[in-house]
Amino acid sequence: MATQEQCAVLADQLRVVVAVGREIGRALPPESPPAMVALLSALDHCGQVRMSKLAERLDIDMSVVSRHVAYAADRGWIDRDPDPLDKRSRLLRLTADGETVLRAASARATDVLADHLSEWPDEDVGQLAALLARLRLSFGDCRPRAHAPRRHTNARYEG
Amino acid sequence: MATQEQCAVLADQLRVVVAVGREIGRALPPESPPAMVALLSALDHCGQVRMSKLAERLDIDMSVVSRHVAYAADRGWIDRDPDPLDKRSRLLRLTADGETVLRAASARATDVLADHLSEWPDEDVGQLAALLARLRLSFGDCRPRAHAPRRHTNARYEG
DNA sequence: TATTGTTATACTCTATAACTATA
DNA sequence: TATAGTTATAGAGTATAACAATA
Numbered sequence: 001m002a003t004q005e006q007c008a009v010l011a012d013q014l015r016v017v018v019a020v021g022r023e024i025g026r027a028l029p030p031e032s033p034p035a036m037v038a039l040l041s042a043l044d045h046c047g048q049v050r051m052s053k054l055a056e057r058l059d060i061d062m063s064v065v066s067r068h069v070a071y072a073a074d075r076g077w078i079d080r081d082p083d084p085l086d087k088r089s090r091l092l093r094l095t096a097d098g099e100t101v102l103r104a105a106s107a108r109a110t111d112v113l114a115d116h117l118s119e120w121p122d123e124d125v126g127q128l129a130a131l132l133a134r135l136r137l138s139f140g141d142c143r144p145r146a147h148a149p150r151r152h153t154n155a156r157y158e159g
Numbered sequence: 160m161a162t163q164e165q166c167a168v169l170a171d172q173l174r175v176v177v178a179v180g181r182e183i184g185r186a187l188p189p190e191s192p193p194a195m196v197a198l199l200s201a202l203d204h205c206g207q208v209r210m211s212k213l214a215e216r217l218d219i220d221m222s223v224v225s226r227h228v229a230y231a232a233d234r235g236w237i238d239r240d241p242d243p244l245d246k247r248s249r250l251l252r253l254t255a256d257g258e259t260v261l262r263a264a265s266a267r268a269t270d271v272l273a274d275h276l277s278e279w280p281d282e283d284v285g286q287l288a289a290l291l292a293r294l295r296l297s298f299g300d301c302r303p304r305a306h307a308p309r310r311h312t313n314a315r316y317e318g
Numbered sequence: 319t320a321t322t323g324t325t326a327t328a329c330t331c332t333a334t335a336a337c338t339a340t341a
Numbered sequence: 342t343a344t345a346g347t348t349a350t351a352g353a354g355t356a357t358a359a360c361a362a363t364a
Contacts, residue, residue: 002276002284004269010276010284011268013291014180015197019218020298021177022332024170033314035354038174051323059178064355066324071316088322088363109170110163116297117161117169125161125169128290131283132172138275139179155192155330157230181355194331210346223332225347247340247345314353 027112031075032105039068040077040102043094050089057140077101186271190234191264198227199236199261202253209248216299236260 002010025034032040042057043049051069055062069092072078077098083089094102117125161169184193191199201216202208210228214221228251231237236257242248253261276284 002279006284007272008269010288067316110167113166120161125165129169131287157226
């Protein structure tokens with residue numbers, strides 16, 4: 001079992017790695033920023049899903065996903081077919097155009113990563129990917145979360 | 160050397176792991192949101208630094224760091240002593256109060272992580288932390304970046 | 319009544335540009 | 342002339358709350 005100390009170190013590393021994510025994000029095409037790529041990628045993995053499922057998978061509030069999906073649908077990257085079993089819901093699916101956009105963005109991200117990881121041995125890259133996948137599963141397992149009462153944040157970085 | 164395919168998979172995993180970061184961020188105290196904790200943590204590691212160095216380490220524009228630093232300094236979490244060698248600059252340092260705030264926030268983050276990683280063997284947690292540290296180094300090596308001409312993004316998720 | 323999804327609004331975080339002061 | 346830092350403004354991303362339509 002992981003010690004408290006180890007978890008503290010890991011938390012620290014995770015904080016620092018967001019910078020890597022930002023760096024990769026800067027290389028993405030303007031039309032498909034990080035959040036959009038995450039959306040399309042999730043859809044690519046899911047096949048056909050409803051909003052609520054997608055929001056759960058992305059760990060983002062459905063209201064946010066709703067807006068992003070609308071943006072993508074407007075551009076023909078996502079199809080929204082009516083759900084025959086529930087008229088409130090629509091089934092989302094990545095279109096061919098959406099796949100093209102996703103692939104282009106993924107290529108950019110991959111390039112940045114490959115650029116910086118040129119010295120890494122194969123097995124280390126594979127191991128990191130595997131561990132991250134497991135990390136994600138460890139967090140995904142407990143979802144859907146009990147939707148605990150959310151706090152109101154109030155930090156304002158202003159003069 | 161890492162293959163293109165491996166990098167693509169890793170890029171995918173990194174995208175997904177930001178959700179874990181968000182989840183951890185939600186557990187932080189309102190007074191010290193994720194960006195603030197990252198700032199204090201960086202300062203804790205650096206000792207005494209100037210703004211430009213801190214911004215470089217966080218991989219965030221100095222204008223942003225400036226505002227966050229002002230927020231923290233207003234609350235007594237950071238000292239800003241004049242740099243005797245350069246009157247334009249000030250040397251930043253975490254105060255005792257800042258350390259307290261950082262520790263409280265870190266404890267929350269650690270708890271969330273420990274909660275989800277209870278089943279993980281020691282060595283895997285350590286290995287993940289080590290690989291993330293190395294990933295960060297692989298990206299940090301190339302900084303300070305040549306400050307390439309930044310594009311203007313233009314995606315607007317609006318109706 | 320409860321749930322799915324949308325919209326309005328506000329807050330966090332980041333970047334660009336214009337500026338001040340010093341080097 | 343160049344660099345360190347600040348401030349003003351705007352753009353991305355997310356959350357809360359109020360709402361519509363359906364279950």
